Amino acid sequence: MTAKPAPWTVEGSRIEYADRFLRHRMDRCVTERGNILDPYHVIEFNDWCMVVALTEAGDLVLVEEYRHAAGEIVRGLPSGTVEPGEDPAEAMPRELLEETGYEGGQWVTLPTFWSNPATANNTCHAYLAVGVTPTGAQKLDDGETIAVVVADPAETLREILSGDRKAHGLHIANLLLARDVARTAFASHPAAARMIGA
Known part of the structure; x- marks a missing residue:
């Protein structure tokens, strides 16, 4: 049976870089299929x-x-x-x-x-x-x-x-x-x- 998409579990998170324009976040994620993605890179911007x-x-x-x-x-x-x-x-x-x-x-x-x-x-x-x-x-x-x-x-x-x-x-x-x-x-x-x- 094919797994359906679902939100990942975030086991940990750290900020690698931050300034007034952006933050580079690195998450340790576990997917809905149990796969570990570490690091998963997220760029946090203002809207x-x-x-x-x-x-x-x-x-x-x-x-x-x-x-x-x-x-x-x-x-x-x-x-x-x-x-x-x-x-x-x-x-x-x-x-x-x-x-x-x-x-x-x-x-x-x-x-x-x-x-x-x-x-x-x-x-x-x-x-x-x-x-x-x-x-x-x-x-x-x-x-x-x-x-x-x-x-x-x-x-x-x-x-x-x-x-x-x-x-x-x-x-x-x-x-x-x-x-x-x-x-x-x-x-x-x-x-x-x-x-x-x-």
Whole structure:
């Protein structure tokens, strides 16, 4: 008889490394079939947040930033880290303003999803903001140099889905979620028309 998946038993755990960005945890696990996995590596991150932000004209607000692990300039959604004790619904408007200078609009919460449930413990909080406007200057961290790009949402999705532009997988998921949610939540909003038709 085939065993059914079940939570593992954690017999021990230790922190191998910790700083303000992450903790590297090493667990001794016993699986539902009695197999011992030691060490099993888990990266503990703060939760992340990201937003599909559409201007009043219906353009998509994107950011271009050097991503060191990829070794490339990557175009993606405004996103950031939820600080401990911070409400994600407050973290994302703050991150949008700091990274792009845009704010306001009507916001809808999208489904929350795991970042990588095999090896990371955090979740991603996603939003759709329609009708954002540029109101201020960027306020960037020391490790950030961000170019703000305003793009057509339909063309952005075409580039990604055709393989012409490589993108962050979680950002792709959020773009597709936002397109579907916009069709119901913002069906009559002129700023969402181009996203809905993408």
